Amino acid sequence: MKLIELCNLLEIQMEVQEKLIEFEKNIDFKGMEQELEQMKHPECWEGALERLKSLLGSDEDGMKILTCQLRCVCDTYDKYEELGISKEIFIATMKFFTRFLQDHKDRHGSFRYVWAWWAVRQISMVEYRIGELEYEMRMKDNRFWIDIHIPADADMTIGKLRKSYLEALDFFKKYYPDFAGVDMVCGSWLLAPTLKNVLPENSRILQFQKSFEIEHIEEDSLGFMDWVYGGRDIPLEELPEDTTLQRNLKTYLQNNGKIGWTTGKLISNPFCEG
Template sequence: MNLKQLCEGIKLDPDARQILYDYQMDEPQYQACKKQFYANRYAFFEKVKQTAGYRQLFLYLYARFAADVHEEYRLRGIDDEIYFDTFSDIQIWCLTCKRDYGEYGIEEYHWLQEHIQLRLFRLGRLQFQPSALERTLEVDGRTVFKNQIVLNVHIPSGESLESRSVEESFERARSFFRGITPVFTCHSWLLYPGLSEVLPQGSNILQFQKEFIIYETDCESNQAEQRIFNQPRSDRSQYEEHTTLQRSAKAYLLAGNKLGNGSGIKMNPIG
């Protein structure tokens, strides 16, 4: 896999592609960066952040790392559809960087390292990340024990959450992760119960909530405001109102309510 093939497969923005094609780094430098990434990613992050134009450097390195791991996908028998879907997050976060910082690059470098290390895969609409449960949960008379491997669900931006595409993703995950008991967890603003007062009852987000048993909420998280308005503000009257969701959420917040996070779990029915 080369950079051009990767860029075409993930549909990277043309201006971002040009940054990759023009970036000057010799092979020994690249291999040194790659070695440090796998040896000590936190030291790697700090070193890159000391570089002028570090967001473009993260974009370049992550694109090359992604191209390199294609061989590991092939050895594991994972098809190119999953490969390109998974690394399409580079395009998503590159556009987010352009929106938030006025330049193409990567700021979400902590997040994208999960993809490079084959700890997260996109299967259709949703992303799945195997991880050990941090604590024992008792939900609906069933117990999921601490350290059991579960599948964390993440929802990449850019597409609607239609019920059919969501269910297809869960089905694909059950097949893809055959050695893992299909217990799904999700920690997201999309699971915050207060959204039922903001969104119409038929909304895809509320339908998505019904996939999970919500066992915990965090009213102090500002993830919802980050996702809905792009940049949280202390003065909520300054929030934009370009979409129906923005208008409804702004009115809800100005009325003294909060939008937080919800944590949910999805298990196969018994029997």
């Protein structure tokens, strides 16, 4: 697959596409073959990214490294086909790029790519979006587990979440049997028990929480600020109030409330009605 074909498949914004196509003509991909290849291997991510950034030089809006990573995604597409993984899952997984580009545009008024450090997961095929949720395969000290990530555009209705979970069980059983039936865990501000203080009882987020057993809470983490307000260095009085959640949460924080970051393990039969 060629870069322009990938951009069209993922519906990459035209303003971004124009920059990518121009950079593709001028970047010396031959001189960075090793770094590009290493981005496809989890154990090499960190060093490969640092060396690649050094080779690319000034890249204020991140479009150079985005060009490189999308070239890698073209190779990843071939691997999906070899394994027989559907194009639907490929598109859903790789629209990570499109979504975060648009998010930066919406929040800051311009397209900028700052997620190269995360995209290696999609490139190296350890993370897949299946339905509404993303599933990342993890392994340490001979222990296998799956991290669940919640995309910003996920439909959090219980039926959609359960459908995603059941499809994920089938997916890993078929393509990655070592990960069939392993624990699934989620670390997110969305699991914070204190959200009950700012959300209505019938909130989809509170319903989502019921499918997890809490394992750890970082009470002082400000990670939730990135997702709710777009940054954690905004003074309390200047926090935006564009949504009901932002308004309610702002009031709660101004009264010394905390949200933090919570890790939980998915229960054995999750996302059931009632």
